[in-house]
Amino acid sequence: MRFADEFRDPEKARVLVAEIERLAAPLAAKRGRALQVMEVCGGHTHTIFRYGLKNMLPCDVLEFVHGPGCPVCVLPMGRVDDCVALAREPNVIFTTFGDAMRVPGSKGSLLQAKAEGADVRMVYSPLDALQLARENPDREVVFFALGFETTMPSTALTVLQARREGLGNFSLFCNHITIIPTIKAILDSPELTLDGFLGPGHVSMVIGTRPYRFITERYHKPIAIAGFEPLDVLQSLWMVLRQLADGRCEVENQYKRIVPEAGNAQALAAVAEVFELREFFEWRGLGSIDHSGVRMRRAFAAHDAERKFAVANLQIADPKSCQCGEVLKGVIKPYQCKVFGTACTPERPLGALMVSTEGACAAHYQYGRIDLLKARNEAAEATT
Amino acid sequence: MRQLIEGVLLPAFGNSLLAPLEDQARIPMVELAGLGDRLAFTTDTYVVSPIEFPGGDIGRLAVFGTVNDLAMAGARPLYLSCGLVLEEGLELAVLARVADSMGRAAREAGVKIVTGDTKVVERGAADRVFINTAGVGVVPREAHIAASRARPGDVLIVNGSLGDHGVAILIARNQLALQAEVASDSQPLHGLVAAMLAACPDIRCLRDATRGGLATVLSEFATASDVCIRVREAALPINEVVRGACEILGLDPLYLANEGKLAAIVPGAAAEVVLAVMRAHPAGRESAIVGEVTAAPAGSVILTTSFGGDRIVDMLAGEQLPRIC
Numbered sequence: 001m002r003f004a005d006e007f008r009d010p011e012k013a014r015v016l017v018a019e020i021e022r023l024a025a026p027l028a029a030k031r032g033r034a035l036q037v038m039e040v041c042g043g044h045t046h047t048i049f050r051y052g053l054k055n056m057l058p059c060d061v062l063e064f065v066h067g068p069g070c071p072v073c074v075l076p077m078g079r080v081d082d083c084v085a086l087a088r089e090p091n092v093i094f095t096t097f098g099d100a101m102r103v104p105g106s107k108g109s110l111l112q113a114k115a116e117g118a119d120v121r122m123v124y125s126p127l128d129a130l131q132l133a134r135e136n137p138d139r140e141v142v143f144f145a146l147g148f149e150t151t152m153p154s155t156a157l158t159v160l161q162a163r164r165e166g167l168g169n170f171s172l173f174c175n176h177i178t179i180i181p182t183i184k185a186i187l188d189s190p191e192l193t194l195d196g197f198l199g200p201g202h203v204s205m206v207i208g209t210r211p212y213r214f215i216t217e218r219y220h221k222p223i224a225i226a227g228f229e230p231l232d233v234l235q236s237l238w239m240v241l242r243q244l245a246d247g248r249c250e251v252e253n254q255y256k257r258i259v260p261e262a263g264n265a266q267a268l269a270a271v272a273e274v275f276e277l278r279e280f281f282e283w284r285g286l287g288s289i290d291h292s293g294v295r296m297r298r299a300f301a302a303h304d305a306e307r308k309f310a311v312a313n314l315q316i317a318d319p320k321s322c323q324c325g326e327v328l329k330g331v332i333k334p335y336q337c338k339v340f341g342t343a344c345t346p347e348r349p350l351g352a353l354m355v356s357t358e359g360a361c362a363a364h365y366q367y368g369r370i371d372l373l374k375a376r377n378e379a380a381e382a383t384t
Numbered sequence: 385m386r387q388l389i390e391g392v393l394l395p396a397f398g399n400s401l402l403a404p405l406e407d408q409a410r411i412p413m414v415e416l417a418g419l420g421d422r423l424a425f426t427t428d429t430y431v432v433s434p435i436e437f438p439g440g441d442i443g444r445l446a447v448f449g450t451v452n453d454l455a456m457a458g459a460r461p462l463y464l465s466c467g468l469v470l471e472e473g474l475e476l477a478v479l480a481r482v483a484d485s486m487g488r489a490a491r492e493a494g495v496k497i498v499t500g501d502t503k504v505v506e507r508g509a510a511d512r513v514f515i516n517t518a519g520v521g522v523v524p525r526e527a528h529i530a531a532s533r534a535r536p537g538d539v540l541i542v543n544g545s546l547g548d549h550g551v552a553i554l555i556a557r558n559q560l561a562l563q564a565e566v567a568s569d570s571q572p573l574h575g576l577v578a579a580m581l582a583a584c585p586d587i588r589c590l591r592d593a594t595r596g597g598l599a600t601v602l603s604e605f606a607t608a609s610d611v612c613i614r615v616r617e618a619a620l621p622i623n624e625v626v627r628g629a630c631e632i633l634g635l636d637p638l639y640l641a642n643e644g645k646l647a648a649i650v651p652g653a654a655a656e657v658v659l660a661v662m663r664a665h666p667a668g669r670e671s672a673i674v675g676e677v678t679a680a681p682a683g684s685v686i687l688t689t690s691f692g693g694d695r696i697v698d699m700l701a702g703e704q705l706p707r708i709c
Contacts, residue, residue: 001627010692052693124560124633230691367695 007229013056016234021058023241027195028061035062036193037240038330040183041200042070042358043228049367051230062237065330066360068182068286069200071147071175072099073352073359074328076284078314079175080105086142086173086309087118093136095129096144098122099356104349106316110144126158133162133170142305145172150202152176152294153267156274159296159303173305174296177281179203180211181292187219191331196240198233199225201255206271208263209251216249227255274300282315284352285324322351327360334364341365388502392480396487397466401498409498411463411520419522424459426450427518435482435512437556439548439567443485445643446515448572451493452592454519455574456646458527458581461493466500467516472507482513493572495519521574526585533588534609539655540675541648543576543668544569546598547626550640554629562632566625571644576667580648583661589649592642596700599638601647602675602685603699610682613649615675615697618690638687639700649677 028035039045045066048054054064068074080103087094087110094110101111101122114120123129126143133141145155155172162170179200186192199212204225215223222243226236236254243250253259274296281293296304305311318324322344323337334340334353344350346362353361394402401409416423428450435442447464454461466486470479490497497517548569555562573592580587589609591601598620606613622637630637644667650658655673662668685697 001624001631004627004631008691010690013692049695050689051691052687052689052695053691054693055695056691056693230693366698 004229007227007231008051009231012231013234016231016238017056020062020234020238020241023238023245024058024062027241027244033193034060035195035241035244036065036330037062037196037198037237038065038067038186038194039198039226039233040067040069040179041198041203042073042356043200043202044198044226044233045070045360045363046358047228047230047233049363052367053230053233065194066327066334066363067330068186068283068328069148069179069203070353070356070358070360071151071177072103072356073324074177074283074285075100075103075146075175075352076282077104077106077316077318078282080109081107081314081316082311083110083144083173084108084113084118085312086305087113087120089140089309091140092119093132093139093141094118094120094144095123095132095141096120097124097146099358100144100146102349103352103355126155127161130158130162130167130170133167134165137169139169140308141170142309143170143172145174145176148177148179148200148203149206149271150200152271152275153206153264156270159274159300160270162303163300168302171303171305171308172296173311174275174294176275177283177293178277178291181289182283182286183215185286185289185292186329187215187221189329191329194221194330196221196244197223198236198240199223199251201225201227201232201259204253204255204259204263206264206267209253209259209261212251216251220249222249222252224252224254225259227258273297284318285322285328287325319350324351324353327353334361337361385502388479392476392483393500393502396480396483397490397497397500398487399496399498401463401496402500409463411498416462416522419460420524422523424454424457424521424523425518426453427516428453429514429516431511431514432553433511434556435478437568438552440570440643441482441485442513442515443482444489444570446517447486447489447493447495447497448570448643449594450517450519451495451572451574452644452646454521455572455577456529456590456592457521457523458529458577458587458590459521459523459574460578461495461519461521461574463496463498463520464490465516465518466497468500468502469510469514470502470504471510471512472504474512479513482515489572493574524581527581527587529587529590531589531591531605531608534605534611534613534649534677535588535651536611536677536679537652538588538649538677539652539673540602540613540615540677541650541655541659541662541671541673542593542598542621543573543646543648543662544670545621545623545626546593546642546645547622547630547637547640549643550597551626551629553641554633560633562629564625564629566623566629569642569644571667573644573646573667576662576665577646579661579665580650580658584650584654584658586654587648587650587658590646592644592646594643595641597637597639597641598645598647599636599685599697600699602697605647605649606685607683609677612678612681612683613675613685614678615685615687617687619672619674621670621672638697652676
């Protein structure tokens, strides 16, 4: 398949893995521990597990820390409860992206609400939701707007289109979040031992590479904006390690074929027209982070589900047994969580990290248990 | 109702066992006894939406699906029942097309629809038409196929491209604004299985990879046999169109439904012989050896990716949901 297979060439991968190993070994030796590189974006987490990158790399000198960049995973329970309440409104068609359907709230997920009769529909694009609004003029169509800067422009443009068409029955339940304050919150965490970052590729396609400069200037950590194919991830990792080896600290852009240095001006303009920063937004596992979410500007009140409906804006604490926050910050690995694979599985997720295949825990569960199996196997062989 | 049965169903299914329209079909046992030593008996219900799609329709599916469930025991499928649940308001022409398609599929597969039942429910209580088919067949003496019989050293064969049906249905639903030339692979597999059994009576495991796809079937084999099944991604036959659709939609072809594809575990020594007869059969032209059975880690399916890494292939929790970004 063109434009995909080129980025999955196993020969090139072998060369990169060897180079990564050569660079990582002395750096780890100097630190007396394995290097820790955070891939900020859930898309990278998915790639790492799906293609088995984790098992190709020397885990004794290098480990991935799976970052907070899975919008489904960081959604707090209260917001899910708000969604379910909206979906249960008698005249509402509640539209959402697929992987948000299973996120558990305190009173069940959207999938459960649907099973109990709420009109919840999966869409692939906010434009599908807009189409539903056109086709159902006597119903209220609410779109569950979710995601980082990657998906913000498409929802902003959809709202602008709704306004142009005068579709008063279309509204957004806005849960968009921003990545920069979150990376900052992680960097300010006292437990932090990260050595570098793989930057989110598709967020950067919108915001460009400049907003990451504080990571190199204030926190002195190298970062490479990374694409999502397996060779992209390996090359970006290699770029970060080379910076560490050279004693450099820069924002490098591996994903040049998609990410312009200045971002996408038109997309940013649409976002700025429709959205404004919230003072703070609640993140699952991470708590409240200042200026980390956006809401709709007053001018778009007619399309703002939070203003149109009585959204309770509930705050509900994460389940006590869940250690999502520690996993998100890289303090513990997913399988070190008390409930991983026992009380919390993809079938019955407790924490949101177990829901989407971009979530660190689901990825570990789905694809990563190979390590556990191998370990168990070696232990069994050793005893026989 | 009588008009429906005599005007539409009887002509479509037409055979001497159904014609008397008794409350039950009466099947001569002598005929069965000559074919083997065990009766295979199965049932399945078909609710696919839309009911007509590129490469098939709900009627064909209802015949071939049940035929294939029988075939996976090595059985020769013989007789089917047909239970129809019709939603009030379903156009007669549509029903006639579905019935006609079932009749043709039955003749193609060499089975007879010998008994049936039809119910009409009020609008909204069903989605146009639901079909249940039960089937009986006879298992030949030498066949002892079971999910628990995979052994280290065995190999895994599939009979062709994976995921065609799943993607054809997704596209036919027309919710994705995707256009692609891909047809359902709906086909009967008992002829192929008979050829495989003739070449190697000791076929260990056989299942058609319908809902849940190849991944689900292999997980079932690995668990039931307490072995590890290692699959080579690069060896899996997957159409370019299906790969493309999966890339765009964030789906994994290993979990997509098929309606004419089987996974077979056969002894390593017989692999090449079985592969050759499969490739010589119309339902197996693109057959390929795609993996091996090893002892450990027991109960797991491991995929070696084309990229060179290994990962676990697990049962799917719920349906595959597309990712956001």
